[in-house]
Amino acid sequence: MVAVGSAILSVRNVTKRFGGLVAVNRMSMDVRSNEMLGLIGPNGAGKTTLFNCITGVYRPDEGRVFFEGREITGLPPHVVVRRGIARTWQKVRPFKKMTVLDAVTVGALLKIPSVESAKERAREVLEFVGFPKEKFARLGSEITLIEHKLVDLARALATGPKLLLLDEVAAGLRPHEMDTLAKVLLRIRDELGVTMVIVEHVMRFVMNLSERIIVMHEGVKIAEGTPKEVASDPRVIEAYLGTKPV
Amino acid sequence: MIKPVALLGGRSALYSIIAIAIALALIPLVLGYNMYYVYLAAQVVLVTTMVLAWNIIGGYAGQLDLASSGYMALGGAVSGLLLAFYNVTPWLGMPLGALTAAGLAFLIGYPTFRFGVKEVWYALSTAALVVILQRVFWLIYGSTEIYMPVHRWSWYHLRFSRYEPLYYMLVVILLVTLWLNIRIKNSKLGYYLTAIGEDELAAEALGIDTRRYKLYALLIYASILGFVGGIYVNLTSIVSFRMFDLWLGIVVAVMGIIGGLGSIAGVFMAAVILRTLEEYLRSMFGATIPGIHLLIYGLLLIVVGVLKPEGFAGFLKYFRRRLARGGSGG
Numbered sequence: 001m002v003a004v005g006s007a008i009l010s011v012r013n014v015t016k017r018f019g020g021l022v023a024v025n026r027m028s029m030d031v032r033s034n035e036m037l038g039l040i041g042p043n044g045a046g047k048t049t050l051f052n053c054i055t056g057v058y059r060p061d062e063g064r065v066f067f068e069g070r071e072i073t074g075l076p077p078h079v080v081v082r083r084g085i086a087r088t089w090q091k092v093r094p095f096k097k098m099t100v101l102d103a104v105t106v107g108a109l110l111k112i113p114s115v116e117s118a119k120e121r122a123r124e125v126l127e128f129v130g131f132p133k134e135k136f137a138r139l140g141s142e143i144t145l146i147e148h149k150l151v152d153l154a155r156a157l158a159t160g161p162k163l164l165l166l167d168e169v170a171a172g173l174r175p176h177e178m179d180t181l182a183k184v185l186l187r188i189r190d191e192l193g194v195t196m197v198i199v200e201h202v203m204r205f206v207m208n209l210s211e212r213i214i215v216m217h218e219g220v221k222i223a224e225g226t227p228k229e230v231a232s233d234p235r236v237i238e239a240y241l242g243t244k245p246v
Numbered sequence: 247m248i249k250p251v252a253l254l255g256g257r258s259a260l261y262s263i264i265a266i267a268i269a270l271a272l273i274p275l276v277l278g279y280n281m282y283y284v285y286l287a288a289q290v291v292l293v294t295t296m297v298l299a300w301n302i303i304g305g306y307a308g309q310l311d312l313a314s315s316g317y318m319a320l321g322g323a324v325s326g327l328l329l330a331f332y333n334v335t336p337w338l339g340m341p342l343g344a345l346t347a348a349g350l351a352f353l354i355g356y357p358t359f360r361f362g363v364k365e366v367w368y369a370l371s372t373a374a375l376v377v378i379l380q381r382v383f384w385l386i387y388g389s390t391e392i393y394m395p396v397h398r399w400s401w402y403h404l405r406f407s408r409y410e411p412l413y414y415m416l417v418v419i420l421l422v423t424l425w426l427n428i429r430i431k432n433s434k435l436g437y438y439l440t441a442i443g444e445d446e447l448a449a450e451a452l453g454i455d456t457r458r459y460k461l462y463a464l465l466i467y468a469s470i471l472g473f474v475g476g477i478y479v480n481l482t483s484i485v486s487f488r489m490f491d492l493w494l495g496i497v498v499a500v501m502g503i504i505g506g507l508g509s510i511a512g513v514f515m516a517a518v519i520l521r522t523l524e525e526y527l528r529s530m531f532g533a534t535i536p537g538i539h540l541l542i543y544g545l546l547l548i549v550v551g552v553l554k555p556e557g558f559a560g561f562l563k564y565f566r567r568r569l570a571r572g573g574s575g576g
Contacts, residue, residue, distance in 0.1 A: 055451065081453040093448035095441055097508070106441045109434050110453035118434075140444075159453055 007066075008033045008195050009054070009085075009163055014063030016049050023049040025219035026063070031163065036189055036196045038210030038227070040203070042240055045216040047199045048090055051165050055087050056080040067163070081110065086161035090168040090199075092148040094140035100126065100151050101136040107158030118158075125158045126151075129184050146177045150184075157188065163195045164188065170205045178205050185209060207231070215239065259428045263421055266514075270417045274410050281409060288413040288481055290521045292474065295420045296494075297501045297517035298427055298510070299470040304499060305508035306436060307463040308443025310369040312495040314471055316376035317347040319489035321472025323383065326479035329403060330392050336404045340476035347472025348465050355464040359457040364446070373492055380490035391486040394479060404480045412481050419474050426466070427510045439463050440508060500543065504550050506559025516558045520546070 007030035016024040024046040052058040056077040064073045095103040104122035112118040131150045170178050188194050200206035207227040215223040217239040223230050277283040296314050303311045321343030328334035397405035430436040438459045441449040450456050479485050505516030524539040531538045554560035
């Protein structure tokens with residue numbers, strides 16, 4: 001077990017309820033600096049809700065969240081980003097009437113007040129994630145799904161985060177597109193030193209990328225370990241496939 | 247000839263402003279200094295200014311605000327009443343009107359944005375604001391019309407026996423508003439407002455304090471309207487509860503939408519064309535077919551909605567692309 005001090009992000013007993021439904025139930029986890037943590041679980045396990053509790057979209061009903069040792073529980077999203085946590089969205093939320101470059105510039109403006117310099121930074125980030133240069137001037141309504149995912153990623157990256165929360169970034173992509181994306185993610189971690197938490201449905205994608213995986217089911221953590229350990233855990237198999245009929 | 251296409255670029259923004267300034271400066275001459283036509287031209291310039299001010303909150307920030315006439319009337323009432331009752335010059339009254347409108351906008355906008363009132367609910371609450379302002383004014387001053395003092399030619403009172411001075415003052419305010427639009431569009435504020443208008447949650451997650459920036463947009467918008475109100479009351483010579491006209495607020499928003507939300511050139515053209523058309527239709531058919539301009543508005547809204555949801559800006563872009571293609575010999 002990792003001590004709290006060495007973790008970049010610590011979630012402690014976070015609970016989030018919607019009416020009678022407990023979406024996240026006394027969830028705790030640590031994210032270590034510079035790791036690529038996989039967060040998996042079947043539909044409705046509470047992964048996205050947990051992300052929303054960390055990034056300030058929701059305020060947790062109970063529990064606390066610490067980032068770099070400072071409490072961030074209940075801070076609004078724009079403050080959480082300023083502290084260094086950026087995110088992408090399960091369902092892409094593009095700026096349809098802005099060009100790709102302008103959309104990423106919005107992210108870069110967080111740390112760079114001048115529009116011209118922010119644009120320059122946005123160009124660099126887009127190139128880094130491998131977005132085709134000739135499409136920088138395309139509108140958000142004129143690009144493909146994988147391009148949307150890359151813009152979403154670049155937009156978040158342009159804010160200069162220390163921790164990146166990726167919500168189903170591979171969903172809907174073709175296998176070769178997933179490989180491209182996986183390479184980009186590895187470069188983000190290795191060259192930029194950004195820690196990542198990857199929420200994912202696509203098992204192959206996350207199993208190959210993450211050295212450590214946490215499994216959620218019905219709002220609670222049911223397993224934690226290496227991909228191999230997790231994959232053979234009976235509770236995980238049960239959560240995904242159900243119990244054997246008697 | 248005005249080249250609105252250039253406005254889309256921004257590099258030649260200055261030339262566009264100069265071109266528009268020259269064109270507007272020549273209009274009274276073109277109209278033969280006919281009092282009535284210059285009065286109408288002043289109305290067109292006024293409404294165009296309103297729509298351009300609205301573009302900041304409605305076009306960029308995407309907030310369907312219907313209270314433009316309310317803020318303008320409030321500023322106009324402050325300036326006009328000070329002039330009528332205390333002989334205070336509008337040169338002081340107009341900034342005070344702007345301040346009052348901005349103050350009210352802050353009082354309304356702060357809780358509205360704090361509690362996340364959005365979309366239709368925002369539109370309804372701004373519509374209610376105009377109605378409330380009208381009622382309050384009516385409670386204080388009743389239905390009497392308060393006339394501005396009569397002066398043949400006084401720059402202190404901004405009262406003249408002709409409309410040209412007020413027309414040119416309105417032109418200056420229009421140009422300043424136009425310049426503000428361009429400046430904002432190419433600044434951090436513009437990028438942030440546009441992002442908010444596109445997707446508030448995504449904007450927030452990129453570090454934008456959406457409440458604060460929406461409030462900035464609202465304050466700029468309300469200040470411009472509060473300021474121009476002082477000239478409006480001198481143009482009509484009357485302060486009355488009728489100035490708090492929700493219909494005008496709706497028309498301003500409609501023009502902004504037809505113009506193509508956020509597109510400076512599109513919004514500018516929509517306001518000029520629609521308002522001129524309205525006056526033309528009113529003067530031609532007003533007696534025989536009253537309300538014909540409303541019918542035309544309705545039809546235009548439907549046509550734009552079906553064919554070009556991006557509004558006039560969509561047409562402009564289409565022409566610009568065609569021009570660019572033609573220019574490269576393709």
